[in-house]
Amino acid sequence: MNTAKSLILVLILILHLSGTLLTAQIKPLSPADAQDARKRISEASRTTFSIEAQFTQTKELSVIREKIISKGVFYFKKEKFLRWEYTDPFPYLIIFNNDKIYVKDEDKENHISLQSNKVFREVNNILIGAVEGTLLNDSKNFTCNITDLHDQFQAVMIPVNPRIKETLSEISLYFNKTDYTVDKLIMREVSGDYTRVEFSGKKINQSVPDAKFIIP
Numbered sequence: 697m698n699t700a701k702s703l704i705l706v707l708i709l710i711l712h713l714s715g716t717l718l719t720a721q722i723k724p725l726s727p728a729d730a731q732d733a734r735k736r737i738s739e740a741s742r743t744t745f746s747i748e749a750q751f752t753q754t755k756e757l758s759v760i761r762e763k764i765i766s767k768g769v770f771y772f773k774k775e776k777f778l779r780w781e782y783t784d785p786f787p788y789l790i791i792f793n794n795d796k797i798y799v800k801d802e803d804k805e806n807h808i809s810l811q812s813n814k815v816f817r818e819v820n821n822i823l824i825g826a827v828e829g830t831l832l833n834d835s836k837n838f839t840c841n842i843t844d845l846h847d848q849f850q851a852v853m854i855p856v857n858p859r860i861k862e863t864l865s866e867i868s869l870y871f872n873k874t875d876y877t878v879d880k881l882i883m884r885e886v887s888g889d890y891t892r893v894e895f896s897g898k899k900i901n902q903s904v905p906d907a908k909f910i911i912p
Contacts, residue, residue, distance in 0.1 A: 723844035740876035741829040749898040798911040
């Protein structure tokens with residue numbers, strides 16, 4: 697398994713297809729409407745400084761018949777602070793603090809520097825961009841197609857960066873039309889595996905203690 701594949705499989709555990717998506721009413725947007733959707737999402741990103749939410753992650757692997765379902769609490773704080781705290785079925789913690797990543801799996805701890813690992817930096821940028829909505833403007837690494845799903849905008853991101861294309865075939869972001877933040881994220885891998893993360897109970901721009909992002 698190559699480095700990029702191994703990294704994504706680890707970090708995908710922290711991330712947003714079911715059959716209902718296939719029957720959803722998808723409405724193509726005109727260039728003007730797509731640009732308007734981008735502007736609304738970008739404006740929401742600009743004015744969103746923190747997010748706290750519950751999340752449910754569904755992972756489907758080709759080598760395992762049953763889907764792997766995990767739950768936990770997610771925290772985001774500008775500019776580059778993320779905390780994914782898994783609580784079910786077992787505790788697992790990942791903290792992104794600027795150029796550092798901390799992973800705790802039971803009694804095992806791992807510290808990673810983004811400065812010394814280009815692949816980790818790319819994955820970190822994807823995660824931050826997905827949460828903030830800024831990934832839509834990352835034309836260096838992705839093409840973006842936005843469609844209307846009645847109460848959501850769906851942004852389908854197709855990798856053009858060769859390194860990312862080795863592992864990911866598509867990222868789909870679902871933005872609600874109330875506050876234009878991400879409700880759901882789906883990552884499809886080249887292997888056919890996928891990860892879906894759904895957010896609920898979002899608290900936007902409420903106080904999130906800096907202590908949540910401290911790396912031991």
